[in-house]
Amino acid sequence: MEKRRLIYLDNNATTPCDPRVVDTMVPYFYEKHGNAASRSHQFGWEAEDAVDYAREQIAKLLNVEDKEVIFTSGATESNNLALKGVFEMYAKKGNHIITAETEHKAILDTCKHLEKAGAEITYLKVQEDGLVNLADLEAAIKPTTILVSLMWANNETGVVQPMQDIAKICEKHGILFHSDATQAVGKIRTHPREIGVHLMSFTAHKMYGPKGVGGLYVSRKNPRVKVTAQMDGGGHERGMRSGTLNVPGIVGFGKAAEIAMNEMDQDAARLSKLRDRLQAELTKLEETKINGNIDSRMPHVTNISFKHVEGEGLMMTFNQNIAVSSGSACTSASLEPSYVLVGMGLGDDLAHSSIRFSLGRFTTDEEIDQAIELVRNGVNHMRDLSPIWEMYQDGVDLTKIEWSAH
């Protein structure tokens, strides 16, 4: 019996590597295995050419200069390099960094680290729709502020920040602007120079490239930005990131960027239609809520709370058929729900009831049809099992119940 393919709606976690990308990478594992830093023979030259070409492909996608692209091992490293590197390089100017509560852990934990090293960090609260309040941002700026770091698009909700407005505020106050654009690059237009972003983190595996390779855009002029290297070694990547380059990964990253540039618009148009249909059908169920600003959002993402149903249990009803993520982390002893949703003012109960659907280039119409049916059935099944759904239907005011702390 043919086993039905698992429907993958977790593309914000990682995307499958495009077969065209894989084909491009293959020769660089064996035939063209050279070290891009070997200057004395054909193998090295070949590898260096391949890296240069990939850097061009990525620079084109971002509409920046080749030399402004630094290769790293992924977005976590890029974020670390940007924040720690700026903090060290600009220590004489100040020690204050502004970010937001709903950033990725790669930013938040790096900030925590910097606090121990003497940095002062402001964690902005976001509005209910997930957007940063621009007045709050401007009010947080001090003479010692050296950097604002705000993500382009949120991983859990897909909410896209008002990048242009943030950049204007940074420019007005002469502050560097870094953006973690991991979820945005290759899916929507992300041109940092045009917007006024001075440093930008991104990674290959969220845009149909391989895992283990990422990039950091560092502006070379107006302003010329420098970051202090975080690893000591051979001084690769203009001295900002030592370590032998991951040539096959970088070649794949370049190809992924080229494909994204050519197909991004058609992918986005198709996926936003599919996403809207999925969202419309699922929110026909009673007592659902879409999390995040729907007008400023990535085209392929929707995050929905199904009230009175616990997310992890709900996922279990369909995880033989659909792969998604939940804002409920019942796997930890602390039972912490998503800090991103809680940061948007969602109650812990609704955060526990949320599911993130993230579509991708290989998602089909039929898969969305199946997903709609499976999720609807799952929600209904879990509500039949849920004591608080029963209470809600009996008209019990759930806020008046004295729940036992657990």
Add this chain to the structure above:
Amino acid sequence: MAYSEKVLEHFKNPRNVGSLNKDAKNVGTGLVGAPECGDVMRLQIEVDEESGMIRDAKFKTFGCGSAIASSSLATEWLKGKSLDEAASIDNMDIVEELALPPVKIHCSVLAEDAIKAAIEDYRQKNGIQVGHKESVTA
């Protein structure tokens, strides 16, 4: 994290889902957990007043697969037991039977709390004093 076969089986075919009349004198209801914590269990027992044995048990649970399996298993175990026997069910028995991993032990604790709360509710309704009463609140 993969679930054990037994958790999956209870999750797919939960036993004794439903409600008993919580106002009936011979029904004890335990409601434990909180929506904010991601787990709420309601477990009910119906006691045969002549024999003092648990005649029926029902549950509804808001929670993950392990929480649902733990409460489903608890209702199975409760039927046919005396109140004292029921009160002696230990959360580690549930952990063992369902092969729950360490991160899911709280699900079994919640089930034990729900059992104790249901028994306590029944005893209070019927004015039954227990000499060495332990704390039953979660």
